[in-house]
Amino acid sequence: MSLILVLLLPLIAVLLSLLPLEKRFAPIITLTTQFTIFVLAVCMSLQVSTGRPVIALANWIELDGLSALVLLLVTFVGLTAALFSWGYIFAHEKVARRIRSYYAQFNLFVFALVAVPVLVEPAFVWIAVEFTAMFSVxxxxxxxxxxALEAAWKYIVLMFIGAVIALLGFLILFWAQKNAGGGLYTWDGLRLSAKHMSPVLLKTAFLLILIGFGTKVGFVPLHTWLPDAHSQAPAPVCSLLSAVKTTVALYAILRLLPLLPAAPIDIWMQTIGLISVGVAAFLLLQVRDYKRLFAYSTVEHMGIIFVAAGMGGKAGSYGALMQMLSHGLTKSFCFLSTGAILLVFGTREIGKIRGLLRASPIAGVALLFGALAIGGAPPFAVFLSEFSIFRTGVAQHHYLVTALLIIFITVAFFGILRHVNQMVFGKVEQSATLVHGTIPFSCTLALALAAIPVIVFGVYEPAPLHKLLTLAVSNLTGGVSP
Amino acid sequence: MAYPEVLPWLQSLNALAGGFFLLCAFGLVAVRQAQNCLRLFIAQSLFLCLSAFMLGILLHSRDLIAVGVIDFISKPVIIPWLLRRTVGGEVHTRREITQVFNIPTSLLIALALTIGAYLFAMPLLQAGNAGKLIGSNLPIGLAGLLIGAFTVAVRREAVPMVFGLICMENSAFFAGIAIAPDFPLIAEVSIAFDVLILTFIVGLLTRAVHRQIGTTAVGALTTLREAEKL
Incomplete structure (x- = not known):
């Protein structure tokens, strides 16, 4: 029942948000919904971590270790984004109709994001992933x-092309399973039939899904929508786009790994991942817009996750999933901090911002904290996951891949810090006009809430989370679902 | 099947529908007016429906007949109506629309893409022990998908780009009805719904672009073109 509620509540919130009532009604409904589905997700994840699966509709709506992990991430980021939206949207928008429209679309977007991990039928997962794009345009x-229109146009065109290519992949996968004697068209059903499937059909299907959903993840050279969309979308939407929309598309790709033979898929994955990390690391050196800076950082991190998943084995998968979680949590914080800066300075240009720490200590500290955390400095969560990936790389003798990864991550770290350093320190330029002197309380609260897991998971891994990660690893490496 | 003697006829009719389907994709690359793009898109969707009906009869699949009906309602009827409601007269414009390459070059590239699609499909057909039906639908679907993507890349106007996108989706379906006739019907309905959402959103965006820059030539939107270069 809880799992059905997690799907239904955002849909109900969409309808309620559209009611022409008091201006604060839609944000209250949204915040309540996001909080409720987060609490439900925590409860269900705790159940899954004890080895008891959550099955709402057998072979349709289920929750295993990997999907519980993604659901937790989606609902937490949804909660912080909804809280941040409260102050952010009221500061930018006065027209009640547009506020209602924002929250209705926000809830619709969250509905699609939540649907991806809880559905187990690949055809429906495809639809859910596609809806995450359609509902966010x-x-x-x-x-x-x-x-904004240019960014949205590029976004919808690339998303739809990617979706159609992935659709063909899923159709070929269905064909391959039918030729292999049939079976249930679910993640588990496919895993059971995989060894009887034609390798040519299986690899072709994977390749098409990789290209199709790779566009949605933002792998280079299919990443061009990402910086444009992130530079234009409102900050809380960027937080959802970057931290979870890319992650759910990656989740759908990773779900196919247990079906495939390790070679040559591992080489493909490491190569695609490294190209993304390398290109993004050098591109983010040159950005002039701080939202584009963090968008390129997302491309970099998606690459890191893919390299780690490509290393294979339990250690590689563990590193990939840790990185997926820590990136999602940290990047949502980073985009919320960009929203705070935009509230203060009203510009996205790095060159026009000096002395952020003096102009707004909260925004300054948040940006510095976010930059250090996403760059991979200790003691934050990303440091721990990246370190675990390096260790796996060395242990599995992927010396060249690990060395390149370390170089690119170091370049990205200095690239991010160089820009952030320019913005945070120094004196506020006299020509600069501050749009808002103070940041709304809800935004500060959202930043504080989003910072908690970034710090905590850097120094401590709670036992249920470790158990969930272990179960998720077994889902990725072909183990039986809990 | 009550009349087995008609089976070869139905197969031939399906292959013929495939040929015309591909021809419509070529037409989308070549025509000069948005109105003709719309007509070609409607014709292509009708050939897709025809193929779905033929395969439905040949494979005794009610799902495929239902897919044909859904496509018949959504594509030739609802999509043009939706576009007219959102974009307005731009859908029926008779003025010349520009594209990046000239028409002979575009057609040659489309031809190369078709040959590429056939070469790509061959090992798949062998691996899947495909019969005649899949043998005609899969390569045509792949070719249509590539030509649709090419149309999106070379057109600069919003309306022909949308038809390029839906041509891609039509093509994936054209291959899909042959290789995966038992694909869950509810998924097919959702995919048709997805295309309607796409059309609606693209229509809204096109109208907003028209208000901003006075034209629907989305190719003219280049402000964000990447500042960062390697």
Missing amino acids: LLVAYGNTRE
């Missing part, structure tokens, strides 16, 4: 400027 275009 108008949020990207929310600014209604020439740039």
Whole structure:
């Protein structure tokens, strides 16, 4: 029942948000919904971590270790984004109709994001992943400027092309399973039939899904929508796009790994991942917009996760999943901090911002904290996951891959810190006009809430989370679902 | 099947529908007016429906007949109506629309893509022990998908780009009805719904772009073109 509620509540919130009532009604409904589904996700994840699966509709809506992990991430980021939206949207938007429209689309977007991990039928997962894009296009275009429309146009075109390519992949996968004697078309059903499937059909299906959903993940060279969309969308939407929308598409790709033979898929994955990390690391050196800076950092991190997953084995998968979780939590914090800066300075240009720490200590500290955390400095969560990936690389004798990864991550770290250093320290330029002197309380609260797991998971891994990660690893390496 | 003698006829009719389906994809690359793009798109969707009906009869699949009906309602009827409601007269414009390459070059590239699609499909057909039906639908679907992607890449106007996108989806379906006739019907309905959402959103965006820059030539939107270069 809880699992069905997690799916239904955002849909109900969509309808309620559209009611022409008091201006605060839609944000209250959204926040309540996000909080409720987060609590439900925590309860169900605790159950899954004890080895008892959550099955709402057998072979349709289920929750195993890997999907529980993704669901937790989605609902937590949804909660912080909803809380941040409260102050952010009221500060930017006065028209009640547009506020209602924002929250209705926000809830619709969260509904699609939640649907991806809880559905176990690949055809429906495809639809859910596609809906995550369709329901977020108008949020990207929310600014209604020439740039926002350009970003939204590029976004929808690339997302749809990717979706159609992936659809063909899923159709071929279905064909391969039918030729192998049939079976249930679910993640587990496919895993059981995989050894009887034609390798040519299986690899072709994987390749098409990789290209299709790779566009949604933002792998280079299919990443071009990502910096544009992130530079234009409202900050809480960026937080969802970057931290979870890319992650759920990656989740759908990773779900196919147990079906495939290790070679040559591992080499493909490591190569694609390394290209993404390398290109993004050098591109983020040159950005002039701080939201684009963090968008390139997302491309880099998606690459890191893919390299780790490509290393294979339990250690590689553990590193990949840790990185997926820590990146999602940290990146959502980073984008919320960019929203705080935008509230204060009203500009996205790095060159126009000096002395952020003096102009707004909260935004300054948040940006510095976010930059250090996402760059991989200790003692934050990303440091721990990246270190675990390096250790796996060395242990599995992937010396070249590990060395390149370390170089690219170091370049990215200095790239991020160079830009952030320029913005945070120094004196506020006299020509600069501050749009808002103070950051709304809900935004500060959202930043504080989002910072908690970034710090805690850097120094401590709670036992249920460790158990969940272990179960998720077994899902990735072909083990039986809990 | 009550009349086994009609089976070869139905197979031939399906292959013929495939040929016309591909021809419509070529037309989308070549025509000069948005109105003709719309007509070709409607024709292509009708050939897709025809193929779904033929395969439904040949494979005794009610799902495929249902897919044909859904496509018949959604694509030739609802999508043009949705576009007219959102984009307005731009759908029926008779003025010339520009594209990046000239028409002979575009057609040659489309031809190369078709040959590529056939070469790509051959090992799949062998691996899947495909019969005549899949043998005609899969390569045509792949070719249509590539030509649709090419149309999106070379067109600069919003409306022909949308038809390029839906041509891709039509093509994936054209292959899908042959290789996966038992694909869950509810998934097929959702995919059709997805295309309607795409059309609606693209229509809204096109109208907003028209308000901003006075034209639907989305190719003119280049402000965000990447500042960062390697």
